[in-house]
Amino acid sequence: MSLADQVLAVNDDLPIRTHQPVHSGKVRSVYWLTEEDSQRLIKEKGYDVAPDAPLAIMVISDRISAFDCIWQGEGGLKGVPGKGAALNAISNHWFKLFKENGLADSHILDIPHPFVWIVQKAKPIKVEAICRQYITGSMWRAYEKGEREFCGIALPEGLARDKKLPELLITPSTKGILKGIPGVPEADDVNITRKNIENNIAAFNFSSVDDIARYETLLKEGFGVISKALEEVGQTFVDTKFEFGYVTDATGQEKLIYMDEVGTPDSSRIWDTAEYNAGKIVENSKEGFRQFLLKYFPDPDILLNKNRMPEREALARDNILPEEALMDISRTYIGIAEKIVGHPIHLSENPKQEIVAILKADYGLVD
CATH class of the missing domain: 3.30.470.20 (ATP-grasp fold, B domain)
Structure with a gap:
C-alpha cells in the first residue's frame, strides 16, 4: 500500500446521513446530524446534553495547513501520514486529564474512531x-x-x-x-x-x-x-x-x-527541553514545518505578509513539496503524540472504510 493511500486527505465525502451541507475547514469536516439521529443517539448513548441538542460528527483529516494554506507533497501526498490520528489522540488525552483535574468539559461526547468525534453544538x-x-x-x-x-x-x-x-x-x-x-x-x-x-x-x-x-x-x-x-516527558510548553x-x-x-x-502540535509550540537547555530550539510542533517553508521559498515575505494572500495561495497550489518535508512532520507529530499518550499511534490502512463501517454498525448513521 502506498503512503498516499494511508493519508485521509478528503474527509467531506463520507456517506453520513445529514440534511445540511458538510462544513469543511482547513483540517476537519463537520456533518450535522438530523434531529431524529441526534435525539436517538442522546437517548441510546446517555450523553449528558439537553434531549434536543444538535449533534455533529467531526472527522479530522491528514491535511497540513500552514500560513492559512493547504500544502501537498510528492508521490500524491495530499497530507501527512499519521497527522490526524496523532492530533486527535493528543487532544483526547488532554481532555481526559482536564476532566480528572476538575476543569471544564469539552464539546466531545464520544470517540467512535481515532479520526472521529461526536460533538454537541456549541x-x-x-x-x-x-x-x-x-x-x-x-x-x-x-x-x-x-x-x-x-x-x-x-x-x-x-x-x-x-x-x-x-x-x-x-x-x-x-x-x-x-x-x-x-x-x-x-x-x-x-x-x-x-x-x-x-x-x-x-x-x-x-x-x-x-x-x-x-x-x-x-x-x-x-x-x-x-x-x-509535558515536563514529565521532557518537553517544554511554549x-x-x-x-x-x-x-x-x-x-x-x-x-x-x-x-x-x-x-x-497544530495549535501550540512545544520544545524539546534537553535541547533547549543546551541552547538549541528543537520544535515538536508545526512550527518546524513553517520554518521549512520560510527557508524553502526564495521570498518568505509572501508567507508572512497578509497583503500577499493571492500569491501565497498560488504558491501552495502550484508547488509540490519534497516527500521528505511531509515525512519529517509525520515523524514529529507521531513522535510527540506517542510521548504524550504513552503508547504507539496506530495508522489505519484505509481510515475512510473503517469510519464508515463503525458509524454504520454502532451508530446507525450510514444508510
Missing part, C-alpha cells in the same frame, strides 16, 4: 485564546521592532528571544472577522486587548462580563495541566491557542467549555 466565543510562557514568534518580532505593548499588556525592557516570560501571558486575537468594534480591525486573527473584549462582550459572544475571567481561568488551568504533563464556547447540559444549565483541539 455557541463559540469569538476569541482565539492564546497563552504564552516564552517570548517567541509574532510576539518576539513585535518586541524586536521596539513595541512594548502587546494585546494591551506592557512588556518590560530587556527580554531576550525564546526566553521565559516573567509570567504566563494571555494574548487574545479575533476568531473570524468581527465588524463594528471600535479600535479592532475587521480582519481575522488580529490582536485584541482584554478591554476590547470587556467593552464588546456581545460581539465576542460572551454571555456575561464574569465569563471573561472564567475563560482566563480555564485557559491558565488548561495550560498548567498540559505544561506539567505557547498555545485554546477555543471556548457555551453548551447547555441535560438540566438546561449553560456552561462554558473547551472547544476544538487543545495542546496539539
Whole structure:
C-alpha cells in the first residue's frame, strides 16, 4: 500500500446521513446530524446534553495547513501520514486529564474512531485564546521592532528571544472577522486587548462580563495541566491557542467549555527541553514545518505578509513539496503524540472504510 493511500486527505465525502451541507475547514469536516439521529443517539448513548441538542460528527483529516494554506507533497501526498490520528489522540488525552483535574468539559461526547468525534453544538466565543510562557514568534518580532505593548499588556525592557516570560501571558486575537468594534480591525486573527473584549462582550459572544475571567481561568488551568504533563516527558510548553464556547447540559444549565483541539502540535509550540537547555530550539510542533517553508521559498515575505494572500495561495497550489518535508512532520507529530499518550499511534490502512463501517454498525448513521 502506498503512503498516499494511508493519508485521509478528503474527509467531506463520507456517506453520513445529514440534511445540511458538510462544513469543511482547513483540517476537519463537520456533518450535522438530523434531529431524529441526534435525539436517538442522546437517548441510546446517555450523553449528558439537553434531549434536543444538535449533534455533529467531526472527522479530522491528514491535511497540513500552514500560513492559512493547504500544502501537498510528492508521490500524491495530499497530507501527512499519521497527522490526524496523532492530533486527535493528543487532544483526547488532554481532555481526559482536564476532566480528572476538575476543569471544564469539552464539546466531545464520544470517540467512535481515532479520526472521529461526536460533538454537541456549541455557541463559540469569538476569541482565539492564546497563552504564552516564552517570548517567541509574532510576539518576539513585535518586541524586536521596539513595541512594548502587546494585546494591551506592557512588556518590560530587556527580554531576550525564546526566553521565559516573567509570567504566563494571555494574548487574545479575533476568531473570524468581527465588524463594528471600535479600535479592532475587521480582519481575522488580529490582536485584541482584554478591554476590547470587556467593552464588546456581545460581539465576542460572551454571555456575561464574569465569563471573561472564567475563560482566563480555564485557559491558565488548561495550560498548567498540559505544561506539567509535558515536563514529565521532557518537553517544554511554549505557547498555545485554546477555543471556548457555551453548551447547555441535560438540566438546561449553560456552561462554558473547551472547544476544538487543545495542546496539539497544530495549535501550540512545544520544545524539546534537553535541547533547549543546551541552547538549541528543537520544535515538536508545526512550527518546524513553517520554518521549512520560510527557508524553502526564495521570498518568505509572501508567507508572512497578509497583503500577499493571492500569491501565497498560488504558491501552495502550484508547488509540490519534497516527500521528505511531509515525512519529517509525520515523524514529529507521531513522535510527540506517542510521548504524550504513552503508547504507539496506530495508522489505519484505509481510515475512510473503517469510519464508515463503525458509524454504520454502532451508530446507525450510514444508510
